[in-house]
Structure formats: structure tokens, C-alpha cells
Amino acid sequence: MQNSKVIEHITEWLKNYAIKSNQNGYIIGISGGIDSALTSTLCAKTGLDALIVTLPLRQRKEEYDRALAHIKNLKADYQNVKSMDIELTNVFNILETSLPKETVSNKLAMANTRSRLRMTTLYALGQANGLLVAGTGNKIEDFGVGFFTKYGDGGVDVSPIADLTKTQVRLLAKELGIHPDIIDAAPTDGLWDEDRTDEIQMGASYSELEWAMDFQGNEKTLSTREKEVIEIYRRLHKVNQHKMIPIPVCTIPKELY
Numbered sequence: 001m002q003n004s005k006v007i008e009h010i011t012e013w014l015k016n017y018a019i020k021s022n023q024n025g026y027i028i029g030i031s032g033g034i035d036s037a038l039t040s041t042l043c044a045k046t047g048l049d050a051l052i053v054t055l056p057l058r059q060r061k062e063e064y065d066r067a068l069a070h071i072k073n074l075k076a077d078y079q080n081v082k083s084m085d086i087e088l089t090n091v092f093n094i095l096e097t098s099l100p101k102e103t104v105s106n107k108l109a110m111a112n113t114r115s116r117l118r119m120t121t122l123y124a125l126g127q128a129n130g131l132l133v134a135g136t137g138n139k140i141e142d143f144g145v146g147f148f149t150k151y152g153d154g155g156v157d158v159s160p161i162a163d164l165t166k167t168q169v170r171l172l173a174k175e176l177g178i179h180p181d182i183i184d185a186a187p188t189d190g191l192w193d194e195d196r197t198d199e200i201q202m203g204a205s206y207s208e209l210e211w212a213m214d215f216q217g218n219e220k221t222l223s224t225r226e227k228e229v230i231e232i233y234r235r236l237h238k239v240n241q242h243k244m245i246p247i248p249v250c251t252i253p254k255e256l257y
Contacts, residue, residue, distance in 0.1 A: 003175040010160050015046040024130040025049030029122050032066035036136040037182045038173045044078040055118045057088040111191035115152025132157040139165050144213045146240025166206035204232045
């Protein structure tokens, strides 16, 4: 991959899309992870308004500190970058007291609710400032295994890095000089009270899933682990199809009109 040219291509694509949409630029929620760090840097490079937002919600300190350090570096390099810190823990706590106990006890439901609360906040800030919400999902997450929250981090206006694998995201991050602490950090969605990395949740690493996504060979020659990864990929891809296809529309037959 021609890293510098890909960076230039995405930057120009973002710039042109915002201008054609008559918007001032982009808003990006960052977590301290590599995907949001790359996306926010690409948005900053457009020269348009770039509002970088931290949305701590029971967030681990090391993740939050990485996000703040990244914002500091971006502001030093790009005059068009502004930032906001929106603490959502108290809001989430209040929401929990309003929901039925059986809902609050469902950990997956509440993890996804965290993501949807962040999405709502980004859109409120974005609309108030004439900004488009830039998504941070990569190719494996968005089109391979559906590892995102529907109407949470999947609720965006544009997806600038969704055609890049995690490996390619790392290459571009290095090219742009993003801090090694972010590049080397174990990927996590930050939606759980306990330490759950993406690999723990999915059962496979991103590099393994990238391999599975492209595999077209003879499965009889695979190792036991490779067969496990293929099964993991296919299971996640199938169960998360509802996230990756357009919303089903019930079409009314003409004869019923």
C-alpha cells in the first residue's frame, strides 16, 4: 500500500465531501485507540474545522490519558483542531436508575447503550456546530465481523477508514507519527466495566480475522487454530448481518393499493 498517497486520498475525500455537504468540517469521538486517533488526524489534515471529543463513561484512566495526549499533539500540529471533554458517567448513571432492573442487569444491552449515548452526544454537538460525524470503524469491524454497535459507533455520516484493515490502519498511523502508546495499545471498545479487549470478545485477533476474511484456499490443509478462526469469522459475519445490510423495508404490493 502506498501509505502517503492513501493518506492524501482520504484527506481530499473528507475535505470534498464536507464542502459538497455545505458543512464546516468534522466531529470525532476519540477513545485513546488507534482507529479514532487515525481518523481524527485525517480530519485535522483537511484544514476544515475538526472538533475532537472525549466522551469518558466509566472509562479506564490509561485510555483517557492516551486520548488527551493525542488531542494535545493534534492541537500543536493543526490550528483548525478544537476539543471538548464531555463527561457522560453521571448521565449514564441516571439512565440506569430509570430502566427496569432486568435491562440494567443485561451487560450487553448496557454496553451498547453506552455507545449509543456517545453517538447522541456527538450528533448534538455536530449539528450545533455544522459538523459531520466521522466514523472510526475499520474494514474488519464494519464489513467482516460487524464488531460495532448499531446506532452507536455505527451511527455516523462518513466512514473514512472503513476500507482499511487493522494492519493498514497501523501502517498509516505510523506514517502520520501517531504516538506508539496508541499504536501498540490492545484494541478495546471501552464499553465494559471489566477489561475486555476486542480479541477477548471476538475470540481472535484482527490479523487472524483479516486472514479469514480473505481466505479462499483448501480448508482441509488448515491447522486446528486456523479452522477455529475461520469458524469464528463466519459465525460473527453471519450473526451480525443485520448491522451490515440496509434496513429492511416492507414493500407493499401494487395490488394492495
